[in-house]
Amino acid sequence: GAPSGANGQSQLPTEEDMTLLQLQQRYAEEAAKRIRADGPTQFLDLTDADTDRFKAIAEDPWADHAALNAKETVKDGAAYKFLFLGGGYGGLIFTVRLIQAGLINVPDDVRLVDAAGGFGGTWYWNRYPGLHCDVESYIYMPLLEETVYMPKQKYAPGTELREHADRIATQFDLHDKALFRSNAKAATWDEEEKLWTVQVTEGRGPNEPSRELTLKCQYLLVASGVLNVPHVPKIPGLEGFGGEMFHTARWNYSATGGSYENPDMEKLKDKRVGIIGTGATSIQVIPQLAKWAKELYVFQRTPSAVHPRDQKATDPEEWKSKIASKKGWQMERALNFAAHMSLAAKEGEENLTRIPAYSALIGSPGYGLVEPTPEAIGANVARLYKMDTPTAETARARVDQIVKDPETANKLKAWYPSWCKRPTFSDMYLQAFNEPNVHLIDTNGQGIEAATKDGLVFAGKECPVDVLVLSTGYRSPAFGNGNPAAKTGIEVIGRGGLSMDEKWKNIGSATLHGVATSGFPNLFFAFGPQTAATANFVTMLEVGIQHTAHILAKAEEKVGAGSRAVVEVTREEEEAWTMQVMMRAPYFATIMGCTPGYLNGEGHSARQDPKDMMKASRSSGWSEGMLSYIKVLEEYRSEGSLKGIEVTAAY
Template sequence: MTAIQTTPAVDLQKLTTVRQRYTEEANKRLRPEGTSQFLQLNSADEERLRALAEDPWVDHAALNAKASPIENHGTYRFFVLGAGFGGLQYAVRLLEDGIATADEIRLADAAGGFGGTWYWNRFPGLHCDLESYVYLPLLEETGYVPSHKYAPGQEIRAHADRVAEKWNLVDKTLFRTDIESTEWDDHAQLWTITSVERRGPSAAAIKRIFRAQYVYLAAGVLTRPQVPKIPGIPSFSGPFFHTARWNYAISGGSQSDQRLTGLEGKRVAVIGTAATAIGAIPQVAKYASELYVIQRTPAYVKPRGQRPTDAGEFQTKVAGTKGWQYQRQLNLNSFLTNSPGPGVENLVNDGWTDIPAYSAVLGSPSHGIVDPSPENLEKHADAFHVLDLPHMECVRARIDQLVKDPDTAAKLKPWYPSWCKRPTFSDTYLQTFNQPHVHLVDTNGKGPSRVTETGIVVAEKEYPVDIIIFSTGYKAVTGNGSPSARTGVNIIGRGGQSLDTKWQATGAATLHGYATSGFPNLFFSGTNQATITGNNIFMLGLIAKHVAFWIAQAERRVGLGKRAIIEVTREAEEAHSAEILKRAPFYSALAGCTPGYFNAYGENAAITDVHEKLKRARGTAWSEGAISFINHIEKWRDDGSLQGLSIVAARELKSLL
């Protein structure tokens, strides 16, 4: 397959008109409150709302019967916050590289089991939106073959369990546990970690303080559900729940049996039309007597093209060679960043690989270092819009083809560039609106006005409903996005310095995005000053490999039997920050996006202070795409000098490890 066309011919007058429409639609949705327009469920004043964030899947009795893998005042070599695919891949890398044994590793997670977001999310219609063969990690190592090109959620969660079992991590993980703080003890040269294990409504929580040599923060951000602050929500007399904690006791069915018989004869409202809703709405429509879809911003929906995995084809065309999964991930990324070489075959060949302008958010090597002059930045944005218009016109035209009612079709059309929101994929969502009992309630960008005892009011019209389902996403990362803010952990380094305070004062400061000075032996996942891949599992694997390399090399340097202290130097993090700042103008094309998760619901665009803008710019990703970033850090590794890392042996203290 040839490289993606980068300079399509477009009608410039039409492009001008479309961009004006984009601006108008974005302005409709801008609210001065930014992220404050949402209520975080776990901190809601009303018990009924707080309860929506509780874990509906956990088996407290079974977990309470097990011995705790983390003892109060215990000391461990490796501590990992997060038992999703980020934490699991890191632990597996330590094991596979011979850096650690399973007995030297401990993990903790707020959930009641493995999987991260795949533990929490079990809503009907849930599937992976990326090809399973590049998304599910460690397929080659486990020998597992996904059932479909896009695996259902239950299968993905089962794969997390499979990984944990294969590498003997099940009894090394403490679930239902929040980490309150992680503090560096300069005397012991270890991290002191304070945790609280929640053991269910009939058992007291257990607070533990323990220590670790190395700490890795792998907790994800798509775990804290929110609802908009719609007046009157608590007054609703019927049941309601959030898709992030789907309540099958209300809907009927289960994740394995998605016959939602509890919705039969019921008038149901789904508030929100982001990725979760795209999966759930067609399933809800099969059972509800009336379904009202409350839309503030139309979703960007592409066909999924789901199909079962053909075992023979998988073995011969997908997994036929050693290292196939990593090579397939790289191949997909070259198309995501609009940079495949001439004649390179598109191995994944799906809806992700035909969005050339999505590289505006992922980075691309095709642009180099972007000149920050206002004239050039305008040309830079123009080029992405030219690249994007044919694609988005096709997306909008497909709606006209599938949705019979012209008025409904018009309201379902996304009027924003492809890079402003993560695309969604469904073979049934748009067609659902052809059913007579399914009603699109478009709010013209405003959201619902209020909730009453018996319904939802939009523009002074009340829609009577029996059940409300919130599909309103998760808490967005705001400010400078420090690892402390992202994970909700108070992290204190050398000299009592708070990691969040450091980043709030100066902006992001790291070496390669994964460690920062003043916080020895602390590593974290994320995109700040690193890379965005579009495939989060792929990215988490890259991070695990790089951090494990640091540790292996450091321990080799200090010698057998000694503890290594690894710390980024201030000079190195400033040098890396300078490289990121130099590349930050690339992301100027993101300005003007419709409010959403990517831009903290418009908060980023509202910043006018030059100093604050500079701090935010330090937190952008490597602008030349993931493959360029991989080459950059591999060159650093190949150099062998570990430039930018201070590595010393810990003082000899007895009875620490």
């Protein structure tokens, strides 16, 4: 309908309204071009690969099998107090916070299990040239106060991010407490013993058979991450491609030359390289490939919005006097960033957000509670589009300023609002398209048609390449409708034989504060559904983990040293929390109409039947943003009774 004025009466649309409507129309047309009938099933998860070619692509290129085989860090059948699934930043923060809370006291209190061959999670697997974090490293790198570490640059490279994971493990003595190359397959609650039994398959490299292990634990802590199941598009003929082909999450330096530490990709000097995808990963990779490849063909389906990076070295003086100047600085700085991201900065404070409309994804106080009516939802969407327009226009204008060929520049412009994809930052990406060896193959939203032995086909034309880089992303973090078991790839059986998959299938997400779910005692998630989001994932981990640490400390205190605690959320209280979350779902309707991507089920979220949509709304986030969510948790903790959590003694 026509926009309403302040007095609620209909008015004629202004010129600004018309411009905004035209922009929305353009965005909608671009999104529609990309909707595919196969939605999320257009991809093959590499963990599901059943052919030799894709299985080989999924393999861990980094594990030092000889060194790992020489170590015996777990005993088959042994019981530990805490078992962490995941040795990324999540698993490390979780372990350290429980050590600091006095819950982990002796070496056998803790083990970490990870499919990777070392610590780091995302930063273990991803070693592509150009990799950096996109959030300031001062708040992205965890535990900087504890490790007394000063990141070298405002945005740390992947090498430094992975080294930091090892630094944390060294400082907290965790290297001998991790079982690497090991996939957890199933976890079952043993009602008699009041322990979890976890089935693990340990890979031991190409020359030794794998081992099946059974581990037991009092508490099972799931820190299995997001964005760690690489996927590839089911492009006809892809597997038959004759040249080298790999995914960015398993970079193949033997094909490119160079190493992670020194990515001089000499072997590409006489090669035609193709790269599929232009998401956040490609934005970092492409300038590096452009330096070395004889010819680089960039196959684009949807261009990314690329903002300036503004990388700089850390100034030690500023570090000491301003950044790391007092105890507790890191969390304070992280929360300050979170406040700005959700537009909750205090009066008079400098606005730190370059992309204010990103608050569409993470919520915002004052706007988060939207009536579930088309009018109210429409008004929220309109508010965000209006807020975003200057950001989006600046990003498009930047393309014209940098890219010399106008036709190429036009194809590199992003026609979607900022919240539809992770914003990207680079001072090298757009510039690469001015190089004579870099060629943009824009598929106008359609993607590649087919692959042959010699290259890729688009619009009936074959483009021959020698090396093919699949920068095609990951299984969506929304996979399994927020079900932590599905996301982790394990079967979890709780009290009375209850399967977590069944629970989620029947009712959808149900947690207390996003950290635990009824029927599954002593199981906690580092990052569950029904929590608040912010642009810095590490803050999300810290906030959830702090809450769990509090719950566990209280529970242990209640039961005392003479027994083992059994801690379980009540059905009633998790449903009450779920209702709170569902009330906040209308705010996120903005994402439904986005250009397809992992945030909106490749455009299919809006196409579910109403029952499924209702269920999906139970996995919603906290629409008033991180600080509001923290306040709720703090109030709960200071009340002190662990309301909605039953604590009993195992014996």
